[in-house]
Amino acid sequence: QKEVEQNSGPLSVPEGAIASLNCTYSDRGSQSFFWYRQYSGKSPELIMFIYSNGDKEDGRFTAQLNKASQYVSLLIRDSQPSDSATYLCAARGYSGGGADGLTFGKGTHLIIQP
Amino acid sequence: DADVTQTPRNRITKTGKRIMLECSQTKGHDRMYWYRQDPGLGLRLIYYSFDVKDINKGEISDGYSVSRQAQAKFSLSLESAIPNQTALYFCAVGDPGKLFFGSGTQLSVL
Numbered sequence: 001q002k003e004v005e006q007n008s009g010p011l012s013v014p015e016g017a018i019a020s021l022n023c024t025y026s027d028r029g030s031q032s033f034f035w036y037r038q039y040s041g042k043s044p045e046l047i048m049f050i051y052s053n054g055d056k057e058d059g060r061f062t063a064q065l066n067k068a069s070q071y072v073s074l075l076i077r078d079s080q081p082s083d084s085a086t087y088l089c090a091a092r093g094y095s096g097g098g099a100d101g102l103t104f105g106k107g108t109h110l111i112i113q114p
Numbered sequence: 115d116a117d118v119t120q121t122p123r124n125r126i127t128k129t130g131k132r133i134m135l136e137c138s139q140t141k142g143h144d145r146m147y148w149y150r151q152d153p154g155l156g157l158r159l160i161y162y163s164f165d166v167k168d169i170n171k172g173e174i175s176d177g178y179s180v181s182r183q184a185q186a187k188f189s190l191s192l193e194s195a196i197p198n199q200t201a202l203y204f205c206a207v208g209d210p211g212k213l214f215f216g217s218g219t220q221l222s223v224l
Contacts, residue, residue, distance in 0.1 A: 008154075034211045043204055043215035044157070088157065092211045102210045106156035 002027040004091050004105035012111045019076040021108050023089030026070070030091040030101075033065060033072045038086045038107065048074060079112045086110070117141045120205050120216035128224050133192040135219050137205030145208060146188040148172075148180060150201040151218075157204070163188055195223040 003026040013019040021035075032051045036044035050056045050063040050072070062075040072091070076083055086107040093101040118139045127133050137146065148160040149172075159172030161180040169180060177199060179191045192199055200223045206213040 032211055043218050044213075045215070046212060049211060090211060102159075104157040106154065 002030075002091075002093065002101075002103045004089055004103050006087075006089050006105035006108045008106060009109040010111050011108055012113055013079050015079060015081060015112055015114050017079055019079045019083065019110055019112070021074040021076075021087050021089075021110065023072040023074075023091075023105055024070055025072070025089075025091040025103075027091065027093045027101075027103075028067075028070065030070075030093040032092045033063070034090040034092070035061075035063060035072075035074045036088040036090065038088060040085070044088055076110075081112045081114050084110060084112045118205060118207055118214055118216035120203075120219050122219060123217065124220045126222045126224065127195050129196055131195050131223075133195050133221065135190045135203055135205075135221070137188045137190070137216055139186050139205075139207045139214075141207055141214060142185075143207040143209075143214075144185065145210070146182070147206040147213065148178075148188070148190045149204045149206060149215075150174070151204060152201050160190065160203075192221075192223075195221075197223045199223050 005024045035048040037047050038044045048063040050065045056063045060077045064073045086109045088107045089105040121136045144165045147162040149157045151157050158174050163169050163182045166182050181189050203219045205216040208214050
């Protein structure tokens with residue numbers, strides 16, 4: 001059973017600080033990783049993806065991947081109240097799971113405190 | 115107009131009724147998906163289709179069926195709805211991982 005684990009939270013972070021969201025995955029064959037943001041009552045929206053070990057930056061967002069530790073993280077710099085949402089981590093492998101091996105975590109609820 | 119459109123947005127029905135949820139897209143993707151989301155359980159894949167002639171079961175297909183009427187249309191049916199099918203249903207399109215989701219259908223089965 002392939003799993004993607006996230007702490008459900010809530011994770012509370014002061015405005016302007018760095019929010020750090022973490023995700024671990026069980027399938028060592030996973031090749032690509034995705035972060036979605038979901039506001040309450042809305043649909044998930046893809047915000048970052050990463051395929052290679054290391055960091056990938058896009059504006060205030062940085063995705064980090066460590067395949068040896070089976071660990072993915074999302075950093076949000078200069079957190080804003082508008083970043084308050086649930087963040088879903090997803091991993092894609094090639095040995096089962098969902099469509100083309102995509103497995104979602106259950107999400108971390110992030111609250112940015114003004 | 116939205117790229118991925120789901121209808122209806124909300125639906126309340128009774129146990130045993132047949133329900134169809136519809137999804138259409140203007141993004142031109144071949145791949146379409148149906149997910150359900152339940153509090154504490156996350157997103158779970160029901161069915162997916164890679165083209166009009168290709169339909170595949172996901173993790174939780176029991177009690178559901180689908181129809182891919184055209185490249186742009188993918189509908190989900192509950193032949194005989196039961197209360198534990200109460201959930202938020204999402205249609206999505208795109209390559210695995212890089213998905214665009216519709217606005218969702220909140221379904222309540224009484």
